[in-house]
Amino acid sequence: MQRKNKKKFRDLSKEKRPKIKRKRYGYFFILGLVIVFSLLFIFKFFFLLSPYEKVKKLFKKYKIENPNVILISIDTLRADRISCYGFEFIKTEHIDSIAQEGVLFENCIVHVPLTLPSHASILTGTLPIFHNVRDNGGFVLDNQRMVLSEVFKKAGYKTSAFVGAFVLDSKWGLNQGFDYYFDKFDLSKYKSISLGDVQRRGDEVVNEALKWIENNKNKNFFSFIHLYDPHTPYEPPPPYDSLYPNRPYLGEIAFSDEQVGRILSFLEENELDKTTIIIFTSDHGESLGEHKEGTHGFFLYNAALQVPLIIKTPFRELSRKRVKTLVRSIDIMPTILEISGLEIPTEVQGRSLLELLFDSDKMLNLEAYSETFYPRYHFGWAELISIQKEKLKFIIAPKPEFYNLEEDLNEINNLYSEGNKIAKEMKAKLNSLIESYSAKEEIQYQNIDQETMEKLAALGYVGGFVNTAEESKNLADPKDKIELFNLLTSCKEDTLAGNFDKAIEKINKVIKEDPDIPDAYFSLGNTYFKMKNYEKAIESFKKTLELKPDYDFAMLNLANCYRILGKLDEAISEIETFLKYDPKDSQAFYILGDIYLEKKDYKKAFENFQKAVSFSTLMSDAFNGLGVIYYAWNDLENAEKNIKKALEINDKVRKGHFNLAQVYEKKGELEKAKEEYQKEIEIYPLNFRARFNLGKIYGIFGDYDSQIIEFREVIKSEPYFAIGYLYLAKAIMDGNGDLREAVDIAKKGISLGPEPEYLPLGHFILADIYNRMGNLVMAEQELQRGREIQARNRSK
Numbered sequence: 041m042q043r044k045n046k047k048k049f050r051d052l053s054k055e056k057r058p059k060i061k062r063k064r065y066g067y068f069f070i071l072g073l074v075i076v077f078s079l080l081f082i083f084k085f086f087f088l089l090s091p092y093e094k095v096k097k098l099f100k101k102y103k104i105e106n107p108n109v110i111l112i113s114i115d116t117l118r119a120d121r122i123s124c125y126g127f128e129f130i131k132t133e134h135i136d137s138i139a140q141e142g143v144l145f146e147n148c149i150v151h152v153p154l155t156l157p158s159h160a161s162i163l164t165g166t167l168p169i170f171h172n173v174r175d176n177g178g179f180v181l182d183n184q185r186m187v188l189s190e191v192f193k194k195a196g197y198k199t200s201a202f203v204g205a206f207v208l209d210s211k212w213g214l215n216q217g218f219d220y221y222f223d224k225f226d227l228s229k230y231k232s233i234s235l236g237d238v239q240r241r242g243d244e245v246v247n248e249a250l251k252w253i254e255n256n257k258n259k260n261f262f263s264f265i266h267l268y269d270p271h272t273p274y275e276p277p278p279p280y281d282s283l284y285p286n287r288p289y290l291g292e293i294a295f296s297d298e299q300v301g302r303i304l305s306f307l308e309e310n311e312l313d314k315t316t317i318i319i320f321t322s323d324h325g326e327s328l329g330e331h332k333e334g335t336h337g338f339f340l341y342n343a344a345l346q347v348p349l350i351i352k353t354p355f356r357e358l359s360r361k362r363v364k365t366l367v368r369s370i371d372i373m374p375t376i377l378e379i380s381g382l383e384i385p386t387e388v389q390g391r392s393l394l395e396l397l398f399d400s401d402k403m404l405n406l407e408a409y410s411e412t413f414y415p416r417y418h419f420g421w422a423e424l425i426s427i428q429k430e431k432l433k434f435i436i437a438p439k440p441e442f443y444n445l446e447e448d449l450n451e452i453n454n455l456y457s458e459g460n461k462i463a464k465e466m467k468a469k470l471n472s473l474i475e476s477y478s479a480k481e482e483i484q485y486q487n488i489d490q491e492t493m494e495k496l497a498a499l500g501y502v503g504g505f506v507n508t509a510e511e512s513k514n515l516a517d518p519k520d521k522i523e524l525f526n527l528l529t530s531c532k533e534d535t536l537a538g539n540f541d542k543a544i545e546k547i548n549k550v551i552k553e554d555p556d557i558p559d560a561y562f563s564l565g566n567t568y569f570k571m572k573n574y575e576k577a578i579e580s581f582k583k584t585l586e587l588k589p590d591y592d593f594a595m596l597n598l599a600n601c602y603r604i605l606g607k608l609d610e611a612i613s614e615i616e617t618f619l620k621y622d623p624k625d626s627q628a629f630y631i632l633g634d635i636y637l638e639k640k641d642y643k644k645a646f647e648n649f650q651k652a653v654s655f656s657t658l659m660s661d662a663f664n665g666l667g668v669i670y671y672a673w674n675d676l677e678n679a680e681k682n683i684k685k686a687l688e689i690n691d692k693v694r695k696g697h698f699n700l701a702q703v704y705e706k707k708g709e710l711e712k713a714k715e716e717y718q719k720e721i722e723i724y725p726l727n728f729r730a731r732f733n734l735g736k737i738y739g740i741f742g743d744y745d746s747q748i749i750e751f752r753e754v755i756k757s758e759p760y761f762a763i764g765y766l767y768l769a770k771a772i773m774d775g776n777g778d779l780r781e782a783v784d785i786a787k788k789g790i791s792l793g794p795e796p797e798y799l800p801l802g803h804f805i806l807a808d809i810y811n812r813m814g815n816l817v818m819a820e821q822e823l824q825r826g827r828e829i830q831a832r833n834r835s836k
Contacts, residue, residue: 091394095379098355106254107354107380108316109262111372112303113162114296115155115205116271116336118325119148119348120294130290134301135350139318142352143361143397149408150324150369153344155271158323158369161707162190163214163264165373165388167409169478173212178734181213184383188373192262195382200261202249204268205239211690215515217262220553222248237614240265241277242299244281250306257310265303269296270326272335272737289326303802313352319376321369322347330450331523333480334529337414339518340426340435342450344409351375351397367393367432368408393830403472405430409473415518418559419525422515427470438517442466516554524550528560535567565597574601580828585614588623592628599631608635626656633665642669660690667699671706678783692723698730710737728758735767744775765789766802773809782809 050317063339073490089097098108119125123132124139125146149565151161152168159174164185172177181187189199206225213219222245249265269276269292276284276291280298284291288428298318307313325344327333336344349367352359370390377384378392396402408428416423426435433451435441443461518525526548534543547564550557565580581598586658595618602611615632633648646669652662667683668697670676683700686693701716717734720727735750751768754761769786773779786809789800810819 045382062660082807087350088606091392091398092378092381093106093396095394096742098353098357098382102314102354104315106260106352106777108260108312109319109380109514110303110307110316111162111188111262111263111264111319111377112300112321112595113266114270114293114300114322115266115268115508116324116326117293117296117322117348118328119322119342119346121290122348122349122463125348129287130284132293132297134297134304135320135348137304138300138318138350138352142350143357143363143400145349145351145363145367145393145396147364147366147430148321148349148369149345149346149366150322150347150409151334151408152413153410153412154755155205155323156212159208159214159266160185161320162323162369162372165370165385165390167370167389167412167477169409170387170389170473172479174411175417175793176207178417179212181216183213183216185216186387187214187216188376189262189264191377191382191385192380193217193219195380196260197262198256198259200249200252201247201266202252203264203266204245205266205271214262220252222252228340239268239271242269243297243302246302250302253312254310257312267299269293279643289328289550309624317353317379318350318352320348320350320352320374320582323369331519332526334526336524337412338522340410340412340424342428342433342445342449345426345428351379351393353379353397358397361397363393363396363400365396365403365429366406366408367404368406371406388541398520403430407469407473409470409477413750415521416515419521419528419557421521424518425470425474427466427473427596429466429469432462434463434464434470436467436470437519438515478618486783508765521554524553527559528563531563531567533694533764535563535570538570540567540571556587558584558591558594559722561587562591562594562597565594569597569601571588574605577601577751585618589618590625592622592625594620595628596631599635603635603638608639611635624655625660626652627660629655630659630665637665637668642672645669658689660686660693660696662686662698663689664693664699667703671699671703676703676707694724695720695727696735697723698727701730701733705733705737710740713737714741726757728754728761731757732764732767732828735771737772739774744771744777748775748777761794762789762792762794762802763798765796766798766805769809773805773812779809779813783813796829796833800826800833802826803829 042355045580055613078510083652099105103519113333121127121130123130124136124144150158152174154157154176156176156179157173160171160181161168161414162188164171164181168174171181171185173181175606189201193199199388200220200222201215201224203209209223209225210221216488219280245265245267249263252752253261253263263775271420272291274288274292276288280291280295280386284294307316322665324334324336325342325347327339328342330343331339331341333344347369349372368390370388371393372390374384374388374390374392375394376495378394384392391406392405396404406429410426410428411423413423422438424437426433430445433442433443433445439832440456440463441451441454442460443453444455445451507800527546531543531546531550534540534546544564544567547560547567550560551564554560561580561584565577565584568574568580569578578598578601581594584594585598588594598614599611602608602614612632615628615635619628622628628650629648632706633645636645636648646666649662651667652659653666663682663686667679667681669680670679680700680703683703683821685694687696687700689710690696697716697720701713701720704710704713714734714737717730717737720730721734724730731750731754733755738747738750740743748768748771751771754764756766756802758764765785766789769782769789772782772785783806786802786806790799790806794802803822807819807826810816810822
């Protein structure tokens, strides 16, 4: 057939041949058009689609309706100390596996090198100049701000958070929108406080997280998991302490990597990895001695600002990619929301990075704002503010700095000069950014509760916030003060470790070099306070207040010194002086009310508590104090109302459940009283009076076994509480326990010298025990002694 066609073609005249060729070429032309239109169709759907539409197609392809989301933040994790970021001296296989299966961002910059404000930016997608959380302690994220968890919760997700440090406790406001927020840092448990005590190990955090995910794995969930381990003090557990000898920071990172591995394994075992998006990042890095900064918070160099950011999806198409363009931690929230198909709140200042997951080579030319007010707030030195655009960086300081990071990665060669055109342009951009992105309205913060204030001051987490009205150009440049800063930091560490003489020597050296640092005198006062040299502590706190009259923590500690010495009138005088400088300080009015309550001047106590709540409706301690006064006035309804209000604001308010239990007990509602005492003990296990009262209620119910357990705990935690021994002896007797033990315990209680009105009770209990033992002579003797003491008491 082919040969015939060929012959036929040869036999055709030349005129006819072109016509057949044109017909054949027409077929090719049509085929070509089909191919072109097909390619255009493919191009449209795979290249012209928005990143969100591309993700939707991938969700459809992988049969995922709504993804689960886990945000992992490892505190103080410097990007260039992970193997997938090029560091050869550590093994981080689990973090590396996230990078292999996801998209790694090589240049992610945070906005504050401090834990609380940085996480506030991550979770709100806004800059610190907008959300106004500028430091650890003393700042609370206002509930006007929209947190990532709130968006997920409104979308029907179950939400949870698990934090490894007290600095992220729910009292700082990050718990908004979380169904479950695992913090539970009970500072009252610690008789001796050190910075290490206010964190928990990563394995404890992950244990709790996996337990919650296990219970919620059949629902859509968003979980925030925060591991604090690489933060100081560096104390990696075995075997990481020996695997990284003399490099404990790396040991902590390796231990954290193991915890990340536990999360990944759990997801795989439960097939949740097929439906879960993982975002891995950090709040800030660690200087590790660069620019003479040991840790973080003081400077704005990239050792503390550049952090890892890795996004892993269930999609194979979005894996093994690396993004070079600069991104910011405020971009994390909008990215998570867009990839999850949720609406991004209008106030968010970051931008979604979703397009970079598809096109990793794209350059966004974003500008990264960063700040640290730590030198300003704590020492009266200038704050630092920076802007970075790709490889160019400008820092506002009394001595401005400008770096080309492409040529000078370690920020050693300051290129700033008055005539530097690029530096001037970046400074102008920074000023414009501050103007555009700052919050326009004044944010109202809730006050920190009394116990937290005391503990934070003792821990050295906070210092005095200096007056920021003064022009920073007139303040000292932190670069010139770094050695003094390091010395003062080591003073606090010495004090916490009990090396008081060493601390005092260092603080005096600081004061000699710079006599105008309020924090130096504050630290000196804290050291003397821990030495129980209250007179010297008073001198130091007074000097602190001379330099900064509105320094609330100095006022608080000064008042405590006077109260310990029994000089209540002096304490009142100091607080009233403080109120002249800050006449609306609710905390000061609360303390004043508490002192008057101690003096049993209920009227003045009531007036000051009312002033406290008038300036802060979230002053839980003051509402609790009002409840105590109403209780003393036998107005049980108002007592219950105010104490419940306190617990509604802060369910961990000191003695809140205890006071409510007393109200119920007085009303005869013993079952409710028992429940409240149990809640108080759960929160504050060392509250021996709650245990004592709970034990008495168990006795009324005839539950002597439980009563004995509580009374034993009472004398264990408070070995000089005489009445506890007496009631324990009676409980053992009533519960048909060992009567000889009961005798010994009763005698111990009497020997401790209980208050006169309770001393007869001791002898009566002892008489009863002897009577049950059949020793009538001893029983009669103890009975007679009890009656004699009782008669003497009546005659007085």
